Amino acid sequence: MIAEVLSQLGEPFTGEELFDHLSDCVFFIKNTEGQYLVVNKTLVDRCGVQSKQDLIGRTAEQLLRAPLGARFTDQDQRVLRTGKPLLSQLELHVYPSGAVGWCMTTKLPLKKPSGAVVGLVGVSQDLRVPNNEAEEYSQIAAALKHAKENLSAPPSVAALASIAGMSRYQLDRRMRRIFGITAGQWLMKARIDLAEGLLAETNTPIAAVALEAGYSDQSAFTRQFRMTTGLSPREYRVARSSKE
Incomplete structure (x- = not known):
């Protein structure tokens, strides 16, 4: 049923516009080289760049000076190589803009019908701030x-x-x-x-x-x-x- 709906769309649905409205969530789609294909505005802001085009076609290691990008590349390659997801990993992120924050990261492999991995999709959700008065x-x-x-x-x-x-x-x-x-x-x-x-x-x-x-x-x-x-x-x- 969902395939029937998606097949009628004028453009492929990536979720980009939806995630552009979530300021506490980083969203991305990458190819098998770990290059960004789709990103949301939050990732642009936290990387300290001007536009999405500054990220598209680049890898984490190209954006984050050594050794900051190596962790993300290792994660990506593990998901791409094994086809197994990374689920709800608690991480402390340090962004090029100087921002530091805790998040829960999930990365899922994108696969062909044959099972071959063609990329990955991921989100990093900021940890919620508790209401101390509750x-x-x-x-x-x-x-x-x-x-x-x-x-x-x-x-x-x-x-x-x-x-x-x-x-x-x-x-x-x-x-x-x-x-x-x-x-x-x-x-x-x-x-x-x-x-x-x-x-x-x-x-x-x-x-x-x-x-x-x-x-x-x-x-x-x-x-x-x-x-x-x-x-x-x-x-x-x-x-x-x-x-x-």
Whole structure:
């Protein structure tokens, strides 16, 4: 039924005009080379360019100075090579404009009827900002406050659920409604947020930053930080300092 409707359109439906009206969401379609074919206005703004044409036909690595674009290229090539989607990955993005923000990224392969991958489509949705005055938030506020005050020795999700007077399942469900992420993802985000601030705003040694953020050693911290941002802590510090 949907194929019948789409076949009657004068131009292929890409979703571009729809996503142009979503300022909290980056949208793109890429070919097998990882080059942008379709983008929305939000991506244009965050890349600090003048128009969509400044992005079309270019790859993330061509737009983002090294090593910022490598993470996106690696993601793209993994989806294109395997044909398997990247689903709801929590990431901290650093854009050429200097903007930094958390989002949930999903990339889906585009396939021919034969199954051959011909490109990908992706979105990166900004994390929602919770209403701290809402009753739902007040029911978990004590648990979140406890976590933020003890990030150097971060509590478990089970401990946070106990403080909130909930089961782990109930806490996760509440966190998804308020933040759009699980309790475990929120806890990881809080630790990386602390580390990100120390890296960007202080000269604190990276080993000390790792301890402050609750990592037992610098290598474990570096692995998690790179997985989340695409950069090592040292690379992130350099990237942020160049925007000052």
